[in-house]
Amino acid sequence: ISGQTTVQLLPTEKPVEISKHIYGHFAEHLGRCVYDGFYVGEDNKIIPHTNGVRNDVIAALKELHIPNLRWPGGCFADTYHWKDGIGPKANRPAIVNNWWGGVTEDNSFGTHDFLDMCELLGTEPYLAGNVGSGEVQELADWVQYVNFEGKSPMSDLRRENGRDKPWNVKFWGVGNEAWGCGGNMTAEYYTDIYRKYATFMADWTNTGGLYRIASGANSADYHWTETLMKQLPKHLVKGIALHHYSVIDWKQKGPSITYSDEQYFQTMKSAWFMNELVEKHSAIMDKYDPKKEVALVVDEWGGWYEVEPNTNPGFLYQQNTMRDAMIAGLTLNIFNNHADRIKMANLAQTINVLQAVILTKEDKMLKTPTFHVLEMYKVHQDAQLIPLQIKSADYVLNGEAIPAVSASASRDKHGRTHISLVNIDPKVAQEVTIDLAQQRKLHSARLLTSAKLRDFNDFDAAERIVPTSFKAVKLEKQQMKVKLPPFAVVVLALD
Ligand code: AHR
Secondary structure: EEEEEEEEEEEOOOOOOOOHHEEEEEEEOOOOOEEOOOOOOOOOOOOOEEEEEEEEHHHHHHHOOOOOEEEEEOHHHHHHHHHHOOOOHOOOEEEEOOOOOOOOEOOOHHHHHHHHHHHHHHHHHEEOOOOOOOOHHHHHHHHHHHHHHOOOOOHHHHHOOOOOOOOOOOOOOOOOOOOOOOOOHHHHHHHHHHHHHHHHOOOOOOOOEEEEEEEEOOOHHHHHHHHHHHHHHHHHEEEEEEEEEEEOOOOOOOOOOOOOOOHHHHHHHHHHHHHHHHHHHHHHHHHOOOOOOEEEEEEEEEEEEOOOOOOOOOHOOOOOHHHHHHHHHOOOOHHHOOOOOOOEEEEOOOEEOOOOOOOEOOOOEEHHHHHHHHHHHHHHHEEEEEOOOEEEEEEEEOEEEEEEEEEEEOOOOEEEEEEEEEOOOOOOEEEEEEOOOOOOEEEEEEEEEOOOOOOEEOOOOOOOOOOOOOOOEEEEOEEEEEEEOOOEEEEEEOO
C-alpha cells in the first residue's frame, strides 16, 4: 500500500530567489572538525594537502559548491581572541578549548589559514566575532585587519604577516548564542551590546557591504526575535540568526545509528518543527520589517545525537544514517519554501562533528548521506523559487501524525525546473501526483535511499549510500506521477 500525496506547482506572484547562502556550512574549533578534519598541518607527509588543508576535503566541498563557511564557532567564537592565531605559528600561544573537551588549542589554524582556505574552496567566509569575552576594540580591529586595503595599524600588521590584499569579508556574526554560551544575556541587554559592537565594526571596504548578523533566538524563543527587531537599527543589521537542532530530548538524545522507531519519529517531528519556527519568527519580523530587508539566518541546524561509543563526549562525533538524509532534505525544502525571508543557513557542522557532510579517519575520507542530499539539492542555489501547494499523506506512529512528504521547486537560470521530494515515512511508499501547470519533459531524476533506514557510509563501505538514477516517474502532459520509496530523497529535473 502507498500513501497518496498531491503537489501543485503555482504561478509565481512575486519572484523570490533561493539564495545560495541557504546552503552554507559551519566549521568550529570543536573536536575533529578543524584539526584533523580540514587541517592536518603543513608538515603532514601522509595525507595529501594544500597549505595543510586536506586535498580530498577541498575536492569534496567544491563538489557541493559550498557558498559560505562560518568560523571559528559556535560557543568557541566567544572565547576566541583572533590575535592568538596570527603571525609565526611557533610563537602562537596555546590555550585551552574550554567548551569542547578541554583540549589544548595551539592556534596553528588562525585567521590567515581560514581565509586562505576559503579562497581555495571558492567559498565566502562568515566570521563569528567574540562579543562574550572579547572587547569592542578587538572585534573592530579584526574587521580592519581582514578588510582594510590602505595603511592602518591592522592592515600593516596583516602585511607583516604575509598578506598584502585584504580578504574583504562580508559576513560577520556579532557574537553567538548570546542567550547561552555567548554570555547568558537577556535579549534586552544583548541588543544594547549589539548596537555598540556593530557601530565600531566599521565597513573598511567602504562598499557599504558589511553584512552584520545578530545572535538570534534559541528555537522557539520568540521574545528574543521580537526584542531584536524592535530595538536594532536597520542600518546596523542585515540578518538575525536562529538556532534549532533536530534533537529528541537534550537529556536523552539517543544513539546515532541504533535508534528506535519512536526515536526516528521524534527526530522527524523535531525536524518538521523548523517549519513552525520559521513561520512564527518570520511573522514577528514581518511586523517590523514588512519589506523583508532583514534576513532570517538559520546559522546552526542539523541532527544532534549521543556521541559514538568510545569517543570524547566533548567532540560531538556521530554517525550519519538515512535519518540524517531525511533531516537534510526536509529542512532544505523548508528553507527553499521560505526563501523570501531566509537568506542564509549553516548546517552544523562540516566535518566529524554533529550532522557532518564528511567524516575522516587518518588518510581516509567519506561522504555521508547528508553530503549527497546537499549535492543533489545544489541545483536550487540562486534559482527562482516556484511556490507549491502540497497535500501530504501522514506518517503515523503510536497515534501521532506528521506529514510524510515534503517538496520544493525552483527554476534555474537556464530555464530548467527542479523538484525535490522527500518521503520520511520509514515503511510506506508514496504515490505523489504533481500538477506541473504546463507540459514538461523529464530531463533526469535522481534518488537517494538505501536497503535499511539505519544504513550509513563507513570507512570500509564508503559508497554504500550514493545517489542513483530514478525510474519510477510517469509523465503525461502536465501531470507527473512519482512513486517515492520509503525514506527517500528524489530530485527531478524537467525541461
Ligand atoms: O554546534 C555545536 C554548538 O551548538 C555550538 O558551538 C553552539 O553555538 C551550539 O549550542
